[in-house]
Amino acid sequence: MPQTTALTNIAALVTNDPAQGDGSPLGIIENAALVVEGDQVAWVGPTEKAPPADTAHDAGGRAAVPGFVDSHSHLLYAGDRTQEFNARMSGRPYTAGGIRTTVQATREASDEALAATLDAHLREMYAQGTTTVETKSGYGLSPEHEARALRVAALSGVDEVTYLGAHVVPPEYAHDADAYTALVAGPMLRECAPHARWVDVFCEEGAFDEDQCRTILTAGREAGLIPRVHANQLSYGPGIRLAVELDAASADHCTHLTDEDVDALAHSGTVATLLPGCEFSTRAVYPDARRLLDAGVTVALSTDCNPGSSYTSSMPFCLAIAVREMNMTPDEALWAATAGGARALRRTDVGRLTPGCRADVALLDAPSHVHLSYRPGVPLVSEVWRRGIRVA
Numbered sequence: 301m302p303q304t305t306a307l308t309n310i311a312a313l314v315t316n317d318p319a320q321g322d323g324s325p326l327g328i329i330e331n332a333a334l335v336v337e338g339d340q341v342a343w344v345g346p347t348e349k350a351p352p353a354d355t356a357h358d359a360g361g362r363a364a365v366p367g368f369v370d371s372h373s374h375l376l377y378a379g380d381r382t383q384e385f386n387a388r389m390s391g392r393p394y395t396a397g398g399i400r401t402t403v404q405a406t407r408e409a410s411d412e413a414l415a416a417t418l419d420a421h422l423r424e425m426y427a428q429g430t431t432t433v434e435t436k437s438g439y440g441l442s443p444e445h446e447a448r449a450l451r452v453a454a455l456s457g458v459d460e461v462t463y464l465g466a467h468v469v470p471p472e473y474a475h476d477a478d479a480y481t482a483l484v485a486g487p488m489l490r491e492c493a494p495h496a497r498w499v500d501v502f503c504e505e506g507a508f509d510e511d512q513c514r515t516i517l518t519a520g521r522e523a524g525l526i527p528r529v530h531a532n533q534l535s536y537g538p539g540i541r542l543a544v545e546l547d548a549a550s551a552d553h554c555t556h557l558t559d560e561d562v563d564a565l566a567h568s569g570t571v572a573t574l575l576p577g578c579e580f581s582t583r584a585v586y587p588d589a590r591r592l593l594d595a596g597v598t599v600a601l602s603t604d605c606n607p608g609s610s611y612t613s614s615m616p617f618c619l620a621i622a623v624r625e626m627n628m629t630p631d632e633a634l635w636a637a638t639a640g641g642a643r644a645l646r647r648t649d650v651g652r653l654t655p656g657c658r659a660d661v662a663l664l665d666a667p668s669h670v671h672l673s674y675r676p677g678v679p680l681v682s683e684v685w686r687r688g689i690r691v692a
């Protein structure tokens with residue numbers, strides 16, 4: 301029998317199971333306990349009813365939430381973009397071309413350097429309460445370099461790995477994007493598919509157009525990968541409708557929305573993943589979360605952690621922006637950062653704290669999860685359990 305640990309004296313435990321506690325979507329149990337068995341949750345409920353466990357751990361009246369599910373990041377990179385950020389904050393606009401700077405540095409980096417950068421970011425994320433991480437290739441842009449990045453990811457603690465050969469057209473194909481598309485959908489895909497679960501494209505003017513994206517995503521699907529799409533970030537476009545057409549797990553960014561886009565998402569299984577760290581870091585207009593939620597769209601929040609347009613690894617920070625700037629309620633933002641992220645990754649074992657789920661818990665130095673947005677920038681995450689092990 302695996303060891304059991306009881307976390308007791310939790311002021312308010314967010315389970316994300318409406319059948320628990322207060323019956324809200326967050327399923328909050330007050331004066332709660334949570335029993336961990338091995339790497340899973342074995343029991344949740346009121347402290348006084350907790351079953352006996354091998355060891356007990358007093359949460360000291362803190363709140364507990366499911367570990368955050370960061371379903372969109374770009375951590376397989378090398379190099380530094382400080383100058384670009386500094387320039388942008390001094391008045392020059394962001395364009396997709398900035399990615400190429402990182403591509404050159406990434407191609408030149410050793411496997412060890414890539415792995416070390418990834419590992420450092422994962423530790424940073426865990427310390428801030430994130431327990432499930434997706435990350436993407438997309439800074440190699442050749443069969444050799446894309447597959448290498450995905451192998452590095454597969455050997456790390458990353459939960460979900462995405463093939464993003466279609467991040468930007470590399471300089472050597474600058475005048476023949478269709479030839480590069482054929483490479484991404486052909487030989488590069490064959491090298492990369494064994495190391496990834498997802499296929500992603502950057503559907504945007506200056507990156508890949510609708511036909512190119514459809515070609516790549518369809519080929520990816522035939523190779524056993526599930527589509528997700530960088531959609532409607534910098535301008536209106538076909539990205540969201542393409543994501544829905546191909547039953548993508550997620551359309552990410554969703555900053556420029558038509559009524560048709562909102563309607564398509566609302567009648568689909570595709571999650572709208574909002575990445576407010578990106579708009580924050582580029583002084584851009586935030587996506588209209590309220591419009592999506594009111595239309596019945598499933599919304600996720602993620603960091604988009606990457607060295608170019610959103611260099612934050614903090615889910616609490618993104619959650620606070622979503623509440624303050626995007627008119628999400630504190631409850632909606634927490635749900636989107638946990639259960640919503642899990643939906644965007646088609647996972648049922650994370651993003652909630654119910655028996656059988658992964659024991660991924662963040663304890664907050666606060667009596668309620670509302671403090672995550674009420675006290676922005678304050679390091680409230682004081683203890684993190686991932687797969688039943690204390691990682692921070």
Ligand SMILES: [Zn+2]
Pocket residue numbers: 372373374530604
């Ligand atoms: Zn991205």
